Each structure stands twice: as C-alpha cells, then as structure tokens.
Amino acid sequence: xxxxxxxxxxxxxxxxxxxxxxxxxxxxxxxxxxxxxxxxxxxxxxxxxxxxxxxxxxxxxxxxxxxxxxxxxxxxxxxxxxxxxxxxxxxxxxxxxxxxxxxxxxxxxxxxxxxxxxxxxxxxxxxxxxxxxxxxxxxxxxxxxxxxxxxxxxxxxxxxxxxxxxxxxxxxxxxxxxxxxxxxxxxxxxxxxxxxxxxxxxxxxxxxxxxxxxxxxxxxxxxxxxxxxxxxxxxxxxxxxxxxxxxxxxxxxxxx
Ligand SMILES: Nc1nc2c(ncn2[C@@H]2O[C@H](COP(=O)(O)OP(=O)(O)OP(=O)(O)O)[C@@H](O)[C@H]2O)c(=O)[nH]1
Ligand SMILES: [Mg+2]
Numbered sequence: 001x002x003x004x005x006x007x008x009x010x011x012x013x014x015x016x017x018x019x020x021x022x023x024x025x026x027x028x029x030x031x032x033x034x035x036x037x038x039x040x041x042x043x044x045x046x047x048x049x050x051x052x053x054x055x056x057x058x059x060x061x062x063x064x065x066x067x068x069x070x071x072x073x074x075x076x077x078x079x080x081x082x083x084x085x086x087x088x089x090x091x092x093x094x095x096x097x098x099x100x101x102x103x104x105x106x107x108x109x110x111x112x113x114x115x116x117x118x119x120x121x122x123x124x125x126x127x128x129x130x131x132x133x134x135x136x137x138x139x140x141x142x143x144x145x146x147x148x149x150x151x152x153x154x155x156x157x158x159x160x161x162x163x164x165x166x167x168x169x170x171x172x173x174x175x176x177x178x179x180x181x182x183x184x185x186x187x188x189x190x191x192x193x194x195x196x197x198x199x200x201x202x203x204x205x206x207x208x209x210x211x212x213x214x215x216x217x218x219x220x221x222x223x224x225x226x227x228x229x230x231x232x233x234x235x236x237x238x239x240x241x242x243x244x245x246x247x248x249x250x251x252x253x254x255x256x
Contacts, residue, residue: 014142016149017114017129019121026145058172061140065147065175072154077254078174080198081182082191083164086208088116090182090241091159092123097251099124103156107146109138109163116161126150137168140175157254166195178254184209189222196230204235206250211240 016024069076079087091106098104104125108116109132117129128150130142143160152158160176162169181202183191186209192199199205205227207220220238227234235253239246 013133014135015131015133016146017117017131018149019114019117019127019129024145024149026142055171058140061144062173062175065140065143068147069158069175069177072152072156074152074154074156074158075254076158076160076174076176076178078160078162078169078176078179079182080162080166080169080179080202081164081184082166082187085164085182085184085187086241087161087164087182088119090206090208090247091120091125091161093241093244093247094159094251094254095120095123095125097247098157098255103153105150105152105156105158107138107143107150107158107160109142109161111135111163126152132163136163136165137172138162138174139172143174166191166198170195170197170201178203180204180206182206182208183223185212185216185218185220189219189226192223192226192230199227199234200231202231202234204237204250204253205231207236207238208241210238211243211245 014026016026068074079091081087088108095104095106106117106120106125106127108114108120108127108129110116110129111132111134113131114129117127120127128146130138130146132138132142138160147158150158160174179202181198181204183205185207207223210220212218213220224236227236237246237250237253239250241247
C-alpha cells in the first residue's frame with residue numbers, strides 16, 4: 001500500500017512492458033511496521049513521518065533522474081490529467097510534428113494494459129509501458145527503471161504520460177523539466193478549483209477538446225478565470241488534439 005495516498009504503489013511492485021517484448025516485473029521488498037498499540041497522536045505522527053519519508057526518497061530519486069537527463073541533454077515533460085482528457089491523443093499528434101526533427105521517447109503509465117504504448121509506437125516513437133497495478137501515480141523510482149530500459153539518445157525529447165488522476169501525481173516529482181496539466185472541455189470549468197494542487201504544480205496548462213465547444217455548455221472564460229484564481233499567469237494552450245487545431249503554439253512553447 002502507498003502510505004501517501006493509499007493506492008498501493010510505493011514502488012514495491014510494478015511491471016515494465018516493451019511493446020512486443022517480454023515483461024520485466026520489478027519487485028522490491030518493503031518492510032511493514034510492526035503492529036503496536038498507539039494513541040491517535042502517535043498514529044498521526046507515524047502516518048506523517050512515513051509520508052514525509054516516501055516523498056523525501058522520491059525527491060532524491062527524482063534529482064538523480066534529473067541529473068541523468070541534464071547530462072544527456074534530454075528534455076522531459078510529465079503529462080498529467082484525469083483519465084481520458086486526451087494525453088495519448090496529444091502525444092500522437094506531437095510525435096507526428098516532432099519526429100522529423102527530433103528523436104522522441106515516451107514512458108506510458110497506466111494501472112493495466114499496454115494500449116497507450118502500442119499507440120505511441122504506431123505513431124513512430126519508442127515507448128515503454130509502466131503498469132502500476134493498484135497504484136494511481138508514477139514515481140521517480142519507476143521512471144528510473146523505465147529510462148534504463150528505454151535507453152534514450154542524447155539531445156532527445158522524453159514525454160511521460162502519467163496515470164490518469166488529478167490528485168496523487170501532483171505529489172511525485174519524476175525529475176521532469178516541465179509538468180503539463182491537461183484539462184478538457186468535457187470535464188467542466190471547475191477542475192482548477194477542485195484540484196488546485198495539480199494545476200499549481202504544473203508549469204503549462206492545456207485545455208483540450210475545443211472542437212467540442214459547440215456541443216457543450218462549457219464556458220472557456222470561466223475555466224480561464226478559475227485557473228487564474230489558483231495559479232495566476234500560468235501559460236494556457238487551448239487546442240484540439242483530435243483535429244490538431246492550435247497545436248503548433250504548444251509545440252513552439254515546448255521547444256522554446
Ligand atoms: N473530440 C475530441 N476528442 C478527443 C480529443 N482528444 C482526445 N479525444 C478523445 O478522448 C478519448 C480519450 O483520449 P485519450 O488520448 O486516450 O485520453 P488519455 O488522457 O490518454 O486517457 P487515459 O490514458 O485513459 O487517461 C478518445 O476517444 C479520444 O479520441 C479532442 O481534442 N477532441
Ligand atoms: Mg492515455
């Protein structure tokens with residue numbers, strides 16, 4: 001069990017899938033704490049300490065990842081969103097645009113299936129899938145293993161598609177340069193207000209599925225106002241990953 005969010009992923013067990021290759025199962029042993037009687041205060045302290053410890057360890061590993069990326073001049077983007085907001089569709093389109101000029105790699109994170117890694121390979125980038133089992137976020141340790149398996153070239157781009165979840169991935173630095181949060185018009189205007197941590201921990205916000213605006217009661221102005229309330233001045237890119245409308249503005253920003 002993950003003591004930070006209770007989702008069961010504290011890098012004790014996850015699987016890596018290279019598309020069309022054998023699965024590597026990564027398992028690390030974690031010692032459970034002995035069962036003692038505690039006052040509420042003791043238990044609260046323990047929970048807080050364990051959580052701090054997990055994030056502290058994650059941050060150390062994230063710095064190690066960052067050092068590796070810096071040494072190889074690999075630019076890394078961590079894409080976070082709720083399930084289905086269009087992360088993989090956006091990546092497919094970005095790969096199409098970027099692959100003539102740059103080598104692009106993708107680490108895919110989902111609880112189960114290699115569907116997204118297969119989509120990415122079809123789009124023309126090297127991909128590896130992390131299945132987190134019960135886990136609801138990627139952590140720096142998983143990325144460390146995935147990067148070793150993926151073996152990205154120097155001067156390349158690496159995109160990480162996090163597990164669809166607007167809460168827990170906000171806590172876990174993966175060693176990325178830039179975190180990109182993707183909201184979509186079908187999710188409603190209030191997501192920045194309801195999940196501020198995710199928007200505040202990101203450097204870029206994408207509002208996807210603008211092609212659907214004529215069919216929805218979604219009001220982009222309200223979304224913009226809500227985003228401003230929680231993270232004033234955050235760059236926002238309104239686009240359609242499906243049609244490609246206004247995608248170049250985001251690509252330019254990512255490469256700037
Ligand atoms: N109309 C419209 N549909 C989109 C757009 N982007 C993605 N979709 C659709 O939204 C659905 C989910 O897209 P994905 O790209 O799989 O979303 P995801 O965020 O990768 O989903 P998970 O990996 O499951 O979290 C698919 O049916 C896409 O075709 C868009 O810009 N416009
Ligand atoms: Mg996806």
